[in-house]
Every structure is written in C-alpha cells, then in structure tokens.
Amino acid sequence: MIVFKEVSKVYHIGGEEVRALDRASMHIRKGEFVSIVGPSGSGKSTLMNIMGCLDVADSGEYRLDGQPVDRYREWELTAVRNRKIGFIFQNFNLIPKLTAWENVELPLIYQKISREERQRRTAEALERVELLNRARHRPAQLSGGQQQRVAIARALVTKPSLFLADEPTGNLDSRTGEEIMRIFHELHGQGNTIVLITHDRDIAVQAARQIGIHDGKVKEVG
Amino acid sequence: MxxxxxxxxxxxxxxxxxxxxxxxxxxxxxxxxxxxxxxxxxxxxxxxxxxxNNLGSNLLTVSVSDNKGKPMKLEDLRVWMEEDPIALTAPLSQLEATGKYGTESDSVQVHGTTAPYAQIQKLEVSRGRWLKTTDVDQVNYVAVVNTALAEELVGYKDCVGESISLNGMRFTIVGVLEEEDSAMAAMMGEQMTAYIPYTAALRVSDQISSEVTTFYIASEDEKSMDRAEARVKALLMERFDEDEDAFTVINQSEIMDxxxxxxxxxxxxxxxxxxxxxxxxxxxxxxxxxxxxxxxxxxxxxxxxxxxxxxxxxxxxxxxxxxxxxxxxxxxxxxxxxxxxxxxxxxxxxxxxxxxxxxxxxxxxxxxxxxxxxxxxxxxxxxxxxxxxxxxx
Structure with a gap:
C-alpha cells in the first residue's frame, strides 16, 4: 500500500548539503502497524513529511494506495492529505480557538460533507476516544493526553487509509503515553494501517514491524 | 464553506x-x-x-438699473400683459415700515404689488382673500398679512377685518397667508410682512416712486417661459436704447442649475x-x-x-x-x-x-x-x- 522506491531528499542549509533521505526504499502493506525508529537528525521527519504528502521528494518513486503521489501537484496532495492520511503530531497541533468538536469536524468541512453526516461522524469519533463529554472544551482546557485523543479523533474521523503518528507520546508522561498506545493498538486491531515515527525504542517495539532510519538510510530492524 | x-x-x-x-x-x-x-x-x-422652487421655478426677476429718462410705469406692465398674455407679471416695491395695532408697535416688511403676485410667488391665503386688481386701481388701503404678523402684532391668527397702521396710515386686513413650513423659515423665524396694493405703497413712503424698478414674470411651463423671457428682453432693449446693461433678467432655473x-x-x-x-x-x-x-x-x-x-x-x-x-x-x-x-x-x-x-x-x-x-x-x-x-x- 505504501511503496517507497529510491526516495531521496536533499536540503541546503547555509551552503551545506544535507542528505535527509538517501535512496530510501520500503514497502508497507495494508493493515500493518509499523514503527520507524531513529535518533534525531536521522531523517525521520523528512520521511514522515514525504509519506504524509506535506513535502515532495527530490527523486524516487512514492505510491500510496497505488496512486503515484510523487507526481501530484499541490492541490492534489492537499486532497490526498485530507482523505487518505490521518496525522497525529507530537505537539497535538489542535487549533486553540476551536473546541474539541470543531477541531474534529474541520477535516470533514474541507471534504464538503453535509452537516448531518459531519455531526454523526464527529460524535462517533469523539465517542471512540471517550471524549464526547469534553466536546465543548477548547484545547487549553484539556490535559495533554486528552488533547492527543482529540487529535486522534480528528485523524480517524475521515476514515483515512493511513494513520501517520509523529512521536505521539513524546509530550506525555508514560502512563498517558500507554493510554494513547492502547488506542493505536485498537485501531490496528480494526484493520487500520499505522505508521509510528519515534526515537523511543520502548514505544517502537510495540509495533509488529520496525524500520530503522539512520543518516537518511532505511533498513529493516528485527 | x-x-x-x-x-x-x-x-x-x-x-x-x-x-x-x-x-x-x-x-x-x-x-x-x-x-x-x-x-x-x-x-x-x-x-x-x-x-x-417655492419661489417658483418658472420665474424671471427683472430689475431696471438705468431708466434712460423713460421710467417704467405700472401701466406699461399692464399693456404688455394685454398684448400677449402668455405670462403673469407683477411689480414689487419693498420698504420697511412701522406697524401698529392698538398699543403694539413693531417693524414690518411692506411689499407693494399687484394681484398676480400671489400666483407668481405661489402664496396661499388661508383666511380672507388676496389683493384684487380693483384694490390697485382704486388705491384701496387693504393689506394681506402673513401669520407672523397676525400672531405677533395683532395677537391672533384669524384677524381679517382688523385694522393696522403702517407708517401712520390705516390699512384693513383682508387676508392672512398660510403659515410657511419651509426649513429656512423654521430656522430663521418668519419676518412680519404685509402685502398692500402697489399704488397704496407709494403713499406709505416717500422713498418709493411710481417708477417700477423690479418686477416678476412667471408662466406655466418652461417653454412659454423661454418665450416670455425673449419677449421681455426685446421690449426692454427697445425701451432702453438697446443698452443691455440698463436692466438684468434673472432666470430662476439658471440659478437652480x-x-x-x-x-x-x-x-x-x-x-x-x-x-x-x-x-x-x-x-x-x-x-x-x-x-x-x-x-x-x-x-x-x-x-x-x-x-x-x-x-x-x-x-x-x-x-x-x-x-x-x-x-x-x-x-x-x-x-x-x-x-x-x-x-x-x-x-x-x-x-x-x-x-x-x-x-x-x-x-x-x-x-x-x-x-x-x-x-x-x-x-x-x-x-x-x-x-x-x-x-x-
């Protein structure tokens, strides 16, 4: 379902060439729970940005659900992000002015889904992360774990093909982190594809399959 | 969205x-x-x-500044009107007089004019009547007053039949004008005004001679107005030795424009x-x-x-x-x-x-x-x- 073939990305920082991704190739099947592990500066974020269609590779091939997204233009990538990818970030990235409900509803608004269905699906998603009773709260009124659960609800409300989580437990204490990981296991159990990016080995080993990344090079671990 | x-x-x-x-x-x-x-x-x-517009949009104001030894008389205006009755004409002489009623005394604007003036200036009489041509011919001492004069000098509105004196001469009030409701009148207050026959005005003050220096011309529509304007200009030119500067004709619609x-x-x-x-x-x-x-x-x-x-x-x-x-x-x-x-x-x-x-x-x-x-x-x-x-x- 995710096919990377010789994907490279080079950044130029202050005249110096940084090879963030160096001919990375991998294959992730539908329904897999994969963790991508590597120290900071290893190219994890670049990999995640390209996988999440937030950025485009300099060279190589990237297919998502069989679609050649490496050849897509900006508006097409936007649509792919909206429909196929559910992001979960380390710092939650909720919009502070909006309530939990509005944050979760937002991707559906961009999909131009009818009001009734939006309401049904938003309620469903919040129920799924056990936060329906906090729907009218703003992010600032929620704990870190609750905010991350709202972010997960926002990701799953569109029924994406791929959940892309970037250090989802990085800003949480270990107990709340476990809670979040439990949700990921549940989502995996329901047949969802999950890619989890982390530098934390304890988190990484919870995934069925681990891919290591080091200096922009990708290799299968264990 | x-x-x-x-x-x-x-x-x-x-x-x-x-x-x-x-x-x-x-x-x-x-x-x-x-x-x-x-x-x-x-x-x-x-x-x-x-x-x-209240003054009449189809209105010509004619002033004679230099009579070249041939002063215009009331009679001249009448002759013009009879020759070609397309327009109304009325002379106007204005003076300030001391008005008295009983013990009350105040300064009053006196307008000496003739019967067509009311129609030309769109004045409406609410009580009594306006000046008649016979009043002018017979030099009747009658006056039509405005509401301000009726209320302030005489003391009540319905004062037809009362007598007032203007510069010591007794005039009988025969009519009261309708109250003015324009914004200008409301803002500045109405002046006390009495309209009397042109011929009577000559006797109220020495300052007024029998020569007509200001008169108004009005007609029903713009078309006949143009004709009237052309005609009065031609007549005045002829009378005052083809001297354009001897008189001025002001057209109301030109002012409006x-x-x-x-x-x-x-x-x-x-x-x-x-x-x-x-x-x-x-x-x-x-x-x-x-x-x-x-x-x-x-x-x-x-x-x-x-x-x-x-x-x-x-x-x-x-x-x-x-x-x-x-x-x-x-x-x-x-x-x-x-x-x-x-x-x-x-x-x-x-x-x-x-x-x-x-x-x-x-x-x-x-x-x-x-x-x-x-x-x-x-x-x-x-x-x-x-x-x-x-x-x-």
Whole structure:
C-alpha cells in the first residue's frame, strides 16, 4: 500500500548539503502497524513529511494506495492529505480557538460533507476516544493526553487509509503515553494501517514491524 | 464553506475585541466622515432647492438699473400683459415700515404689488382673500398679512377685518397667508410682512416712486417661459436704447442649475476627502491582517495538513478582512445616522442619511476589504505546510 522506491531528499542549509533521505526504499502493506525508529537528525521527519504528502521528494518513486503521489501537484496532495492520511503530531497541533468538536469536524468541512453526516461522524469519533463529554472544551482546557485523543479523533474521523503518528507520546508522561498506545493498538486491531515515527525504542517495539532510519538510510530492524 | 468561513471570521474578530475595534475605527471614522458630510451637503441642497422652487421655478426677476429718462410705469406692465398674455407679471416695491395695532408697535416688511403676485410667488391665503386688481386701481388701503404678523402684532391668527397702521396710515386686513413650513423659515423665524396694493405703497413712503424698478414674470411651463423671457428682453432693449446693461433678467432655473453644479462639486470634494480616510482605514486592516497571518502561521499549517487548500485559506482570511470592514461600515452608518439626528434636532433642519451615499460607503468598504485583504490572504494561502507547522509563535 505504501511503496517507497529510491526516495531521496536533499536540503541546503547555509551552503551545506544535507542528505535527509538517501535512496530510501520500503514497502508497507495494508493493515500493518509499523514503527520507524531513529535518533534525531536521522531523517525521520523528512520521511514522515514525504509519506504524509506535506513535502515532495527530490527523486524516487512514492505510491500510496497505488496512486503515484510523487507526481501530484499541490492541490492534489492537499486532497490526498485530507482523505487518505490521518496525522497525529507530537505537539497535538489542535487549533486553540476551536473546541474539541470543531477541531474534529474541520477535516470533514474541507471534504464538503453535509452537516448531518459531519455531526454523526464527529460524535462517533469523539465517542471512540471517550471524549464526547469534553466536546465543548477548547484545547487549553484539556490535559495533554486528552488533547492527543482529540487529535486522534480528528485523524480517524475521515476514515483515512493511513494513520501517520509523529512521536505521539513524546509530550506525555508514560502512563498517558500507554493510554494513547492502547488506542493505536485498537485501531490496528480494526484493520487500520499505522505508521509510528519515534526515537523511543520502548514505544517502537510495540509495533509488529520496525524500520530503522539512520543518516537518511532505511533498513529493516528485527 | 463560505458559511463556515464567516463563522470562523466572526470568531477570530471576537477573540481579539480590542484589536478588531481599533482596526474598525479607521473604517468607522472614514464612513462617518463620508456619510455625514455628503448627507449634510445634499440635505442643505434639498432644502435650498425647495426654497427656490417655492419661489417658483418658472420665474424671471427683472430689475431696471438705468431708466434712460423713460421710467417704467405700472401701466406699461399692464399693456404688455394685454398684448400677449402668455405670462403673469407683477411689480414689487419693498420698504420697511412701522406697524401698529392698538398699543403694539413693531417693524414690518411692506411689499407693494399687484394681484398676480400671489400666483407668481405661489402664496396661499388661508383666511380672507388676496389683493384684487380693483384694490390697485382704486388705491384701496387693504393689506394681506402673513401669520407672523397676525400672531405677533395683532395677537391672533384669524384677524381679517382688523385694522393696522403702517407708517401712520390705516390699512384693513383682508387676508392672512398660510403659515410657511419651509426649513429656512423654521430656522430663521418668519419676518412680519404685509402685502398692500402697489399704488397704496407709494403713499406709505416717500422713498418709493411710481417708477417700477423690479418686477416678476412667471408662466406655466418652461417653454412659454423661454418665450416670455425673449419677449421681455426685446421690449426692454427697445425701451432702453438697446443698452443691455440698463436692466438684468434673472432666470430662476439658471440659478437652480448653477446651484446644482456647485453643490455637486462640493459633495464630490467632501466625499473624496472622506474616501481618503476610508483608504487609510483600509491600510489599517491590511496591517492587522498581516499580523494576524503571521500569528496564525501554525494554525494555517494545521489546516493545510488536514486538507485545506489554498482557496479555502485565502477565502478565510479574505472574509475576515471583509467582516472587519463591513462591521466597521455598518457601525459607521449607524453612528452617522445618530450624528445627523442630533444635528437635525439642534439645527432645526431635517437631515437624513443619504441612501445613495450609504450604499456607496458599503460598496467602498467592501472594495477596501477585498483590496487590502487580498495580499495578506494570499500570503497565508501560499505558506508551505511543513514550514508553517514548524513555526513557533
């Protein structure tokens, strides 16, 4: 379902060439729970940005659900992000002015889904992360774990093909982190594809399959 | 999508009340300046125009300044009218006299004229009658007075049959004019005026000779007016040795035209100045929108990450700019309405918000919202999602 073939990305920082991704190739099947592990500066974020269609590779091939997204233009990538990818970030990235409900509803608004269905699906998603009773709260009124659960609800409300989580437990204490990981296991159990990016080995080993990344090079671990 | 954007825009405007208000202030001041100034000019114009129209729009005022030894007499006017009865003519001599009723005494404007004058000047008699041609011929000591004189000198409105004295001569009041309801009269107060036969006026004061120096000509429509004007000019030229400078003929519609163009220019000038302040308000909006775009870089990144396209982001910020300018505009119009109401109450003249200028203000504010919102909105829309997400604000 995710096919990377010789994907490279080079950044130029202050005249110096940084090879963030160096001919990375991998294959992730539908329904897999994969963790991508590597120290900071290893190219994890670049990999995640390209996988999440937030950025485009300099060279190589990237297919998502069989679609050649490496050849897509900006508006097409936007649509792919909206429909196929559910992001979960380390710092939650909720919009502070909006309530939990509005944050979760937002991707559906961009999909131009009818009001009734939006309401049904938003309620469903919040129920799924056990936060329906906090729907009218703003992010600032929620704990870190609750905010991350709202972010997960926002990701799953569109029924994406791929959940892309970037250090989802990085800003949480270990107990709340476990809670979040439990949700990921549940989502995996329901047949969802999950890619989890982390530098934390304890988190990484919870995934069925681990891919290591080091200096922009990708290799299968264990 | 637009509905959602409007909701978001309102939310964002309300979440920064002080900032939004200060930004709106520029637009509010601009709109108030525009609406109040233009409404005042157009209100004053309307009331002056009404005043002139009341005098009769088809009116010629003829003044003779140099009679070349051939003074015009009342008889001459009558002969002209009989020769070609297309128009009404009436002479006018004005003087100030001391009016007395019982022990009351006051200064009174006396107008000596003839029967057609009422029709020419559109004077309406509410009680009694107007001057008749026989009054002029027989030099009757009768007077038609206005309401101000009736109420202030005689003491009551229905004073037909009472006698007043003007410079010591007794006149019987035969008619009372209808009350004037023009804005000008309301503002300045009506002067006490008595209309008496032209021939009688000659005897009230020595200053008035039997020579007619001022007279009015009126006709039913503009077409016959032009004919009358041409005719009276020809007659006067013939009488005063083809000397154009011996007399002047003032056409009321020419005055109206001149007045119209003056006030139109004035409106345009004031409106232009006010529009500049609106423009400055627009720059304020652009400024604050740019700040807002920078502050919300991260929000823009999040929205883009979860699927908002350029158009959606652009629309959101554009609608926000429009919301600020439109709310400012509406507050400005309401405020103008209040200010004009106060001016009307204090000044005694009725000023309302001019509908055209209110619409123009709305259109202008919309234009400014779009014009000055476009650049910040485009800046927001163009942000790359990864950089925007990385932004720490």
């Amino acid at each position: 637009v509905g959602q954007s409007v909701k978001m825009a309102l939310k964002s405007v309300l979440s920064n009340k002080m900032r939004s208000f200060l930004t709106m202030l520029g637009i509010i001041i601009g709109v108030v300046a525009l609406v109040v100034l233009v409404s005042l000019v157009s209100g004053a114009t309307t009331s002056v125009t009404d005043e002139i 001149a007045l119209g163009s003056v006030t139109a220019t004035l409106s345009l000038l004031l409106g232009g100045i006010a529009a500049i302040s609106l423009l400055v308000g627009g720059i304020g909006i652009m400024n604050i929108m740019l700040v807002s775009v920078t502050e919300r870089t991260r929000e823009i990144g999040i929205r883009k990450a979860i699927g908002a396209g350029r158009g959606v982001i652009m629309l959101q910020f554009l609608i926000e700019a429009l919301t600020i300018s439109l709310i400012g505009c509406l507050i400005g119009i309401l405020l103008s309405w209040g200010i004009l109401a106060v001016i009307s109450a204090v000044g005694g003249m009725a000023f309302g918000v001019n509908g055209t200028v209110a619409l123009a203000a709305i259109a202008f504010s919309l234009g400014i919202g779009v014009l000055f919102g476009l650049y910040p909105a485009n800046k927001a829309a163009k942000k790359a999602p990864i950089e925007a997400l990385r932004y720490d604000g």
